[in-house]
Amino acid sequence: MDKYKRYERLAAIVKIFSENPNTLINLEYFMNFFGIAKSTASEDIDILKNVIEKFNFGKLITLPGAGGGVKYIPISDIKSYLPFVEEIKEKLKDPSRIIPGGFLYTADLIYSPNIVTKIGEILVLPFLDKEIDAIVTVETKGIPIALMCARTLNVPLVIIRKDSRVTEGSFVSINYISGSQRHIRSMSLARRSLQKGSKVLLIDDFMKAGGTIKGMMELMEEFDAEVVGAGVMISTEKPENKLVDNYISVFVLKNMEEDKNIIDIEISDWILKG
Amino acid sequence: MDKYKRYERLAAIVKIFSENPNTLINLEYFMNFFGIAKSTASEDIDILKNVIEKFNFGKLITLPGAGGGVKYIPISDIKSYLPFVEEIKEKLKDPSRIIPGGFLYTADLIYSPNIVTKIGEILVLPFLDKEIDAIVTVETKGIPIALMCARTLNVPLVIIRKDSRVTEGSFVSINYISGSQRHIRSMSLARRSLQKGSKVLLIDDFMKAGGTIKGMMELMEEFDAEVVGAGVMISTEKPENKLVDNYISVFVLKNMEEDKNIIDIEISDWILKG
Numbered sequence: 001m002d003k004y005k006r007y008e009r010l011a012a013i014v015k016i017f018s019e020n021p022n023t024l025i026n027l028e029y030f031m032n033f034f035g036i037a038k039s040t041a042s043e044d045i046d047i048l049k050n051v052i053e054k055f056n057f058g059k060l061i062t063l064p065g066a067g068g069g070v071k072y073i074p075i076s077d078i079k080s081y082l083p084f085v086e087e088i089k090e091k092l093k094d095p096s097r098i099i100p101g102g103f104l105y106t107a108d109l110i111y112s113p114n115i116v117t118k119i120g121e122i123l124v125l126p127f128l129d130k131e132i133d134a135i136v137t138v139e140t141k142g143i144p145i146a147l148m149c150a151r152t153l154n155v156p157l158v159i160i161r162k163d164s165r166v167t168e169g170s171f172v173s174i175n176y177i178s179g180s181q182r183h184i185r186s187m188s189l190a191r192r193s194l195q196k197g198s199k200v201l202l203i204d205d206f207m208k209a210g211g212t213i214k215g216m217m218e219l220m221e222e223f224d225a226e227v228v229g230a231g232v233m234i235s236t237e238k239p240e241n242k243l244v245d246n247y248i249s250v251f252v253l254k255n256m257e258e259d260k261n262i263i264d265i266e267i268s269d270w271i272l273k274g
Numbered sequence: 275m276d277k278y279k280r281y282e283r284l285a286a287i288v289k290i291f292s293e294n295p296n297t298l299i300n301l302e303y304f305m306n307f308f309g310i311a312k313s314t315a316s317e318d319i320d321i322l323k324n325v326i327e328k329f330n331f332g333k334l335i336t337l338p339g340a341g342g343g344v345k346y347i348p349i350s351d352i353k354s355y356l357p358f359v360e361e362i363k364e365k366l367k368d369p370s371r372i373i374p375g376g377f378l379y380t381a382d383l384i385y386s387p388n389i390v391t392k393i394g395e396i397l398v399l400p401f402l403d404k405e406i407d408a409i410v411t412v413e414t415k416g417i418p419i420a421l422m423c424a425r426t427l428n429v430p431l432v433i434i435r436k437d438s439r440v441t442e443g444s445f446v447s448i449n450y451i452s453g454s455q456r457h458i459r460s461m462s463l464a465r466r467s468l469q470k471g472s473k474v475l476l477i478d479d480f481m482k483a484g485g486t487i488k489g490m491m492e493l494m495e496e497f498d499a500e501v502v503g504a505g506v507m508i509s510t511e512k513p514e515n516k517l518v519d520n521y522i523s524v525f526v527l528k529n530m531e532e533d534k535n536i537i538d539i540e541i542s543d544w545i546l547k548g
Binding site: 004006007008010011012013014015018019020047048051052054055057099100101103105107108111112113114116117139140141143144147150151154155156157158159161163167168169190192193 | 278280281282284285286287288289292293294321322325326328329331373374375377379381382385386387388390391413414415417418421424425428429430431432433435437441442443464466467
């Protein structure tokens with residue numbers, strides 16, 4: 001007789017997959033964990049596949065063969081995120097978010113674990129069929145978003161520093177021009193923090209002219225890294241001509257009028273169109 | 275007849291709790307979600323309670339009454355983390371982590387989603403019975419750890435900046451003395467990022483003399499915040515007299531000899547003693 005009942009095993013497997021998204025787990029693991037036969041483990045996975053799809057919790061993918069196994073993709077279609085992005089859009093429209101100087105206060109959202117988890121899931125969704133070795137961001141506000149992207153894809157996070165007080169050995173620095181403010185800034189990345197030739201996804205919280213993302217792209221060249229894409233939580237509508245063109249955003253800030261207390265922000269088209 | 279089979283509901287509930295740790299969910303939520311009677315929802319929770327404890331996945335806590343419900347604490351006893359901390363300790367002992375100047379390279383661990391998730395869980399474990407309103411950290415390397423602490427407790431993260439390029443409205447700055455290097459540094463926090471009178475847990479990646487944590491404590495006074503405790507991933511054994519005394523760490527760095535390629539690091543006593 002099996003040590004655990006089927007519903008116990010299924011509940012446990014859901015928990016294991018939830019904690020290890022995008023990680024290939026072979027059937028032997030479950031056979032040993034529960035002390036069950038291969039056929040039973042296989043049946044469990046089949047049942048769970050249906051459950052996960054029924055509740056729109058993402059999907060289980062089976063890779064056949066000797067090096068095969070099952071992995072859990074914790075995100076489903078973009079449509080299931082619509083109520084969430086609508087809710088965040090309304091929060092972003094609150095005029096009290098306008099900070100003198102034309103800034104938008106978003107820290108409360110980005111630093112809220114539940115919200116940033118979902119933002120991270122949305123930003124990696126378009127790249128699920130791409131091979132990605134690391135998520136690269138630049139300090140500071142992009143870090144929580146980037147970590148949740150990294151968690152969803154089960155790849156390491158890489159953090160570019162804005163100063164050169166890097167205490168991680170030799171590093172590469174570049175100067176870049178902040179596109180909207182035309183200031184010269186610098187960013188640095190420790191040599192050992194990114195393997196040569198990695199495929200990377202760039203993540204940040206906010207993009208105006210795209211100077212920071214462009215700087216990140218230049219820095220990536222120093223590491224022979226291939227930039228698969230770039231994603232930000234909010235991009236501005238203007239300037240129309242950005243310094244980069246291959247990027248996605250969750251929200252588009254169309255207009256912000258400090259004196260009139262107006263924030264005009266929309267959900268990006270690719271999300272609305274599904 | 276119920277729309278979903280019991281094993282389907284149980285698997286779905288596990289997923290919902292996993293995504294919403296430390297969040298009170300009432301039975302009505304599950305009754306509506308699955309279209310089931312209160313007694314059935316109640317039975318489901320009871321079954322799940324046993325499953326979660328059987329597999330050492332943490333625990334489900336039922337709060338009775340009108341404002342009651344069930345919440346999931348995703349961490350169990352500290353003993354279950356021992357194999358993990360042993361594994362990380364071995365990784366930390368690798369002499370190639372020694373960086374000239376007496377620094378220890380840890381970014382690969384802190385920026386790895388699976389590892390930092392568990393470090394975050396361990397650091398909040400001693401504070402589970404305390405009321406905590408926010409996790410406070412200082413940029414940069416503490417952020418991933420602090421976010422995972424915040425996620426486990428389902429409270430907001432607050433990030434103190436090391437420069438004053440704060441674009442989040444009015445802010446409070448303090449100067450503090452980096453304890454080991456005796457340099458004057460400054461840290462800043464936007465007024466609106468932390469409510470007056472909050473109860474906070476301070477989190478950072480590394481602590482030598484404790485100057486940074488002490489600076490954070492001083493800054494918290496400016497917000498009338500109550501510091502419930504402090505936790506770091508690694509503390510050093512020396513100096514013995516730290517600038518703060520109320521802190522916990524996961525690892526203690528006893529000795530590091532650059533010329534001899536020796537890193538002597540141990541798991542903290544409170545973890546070993548369980």
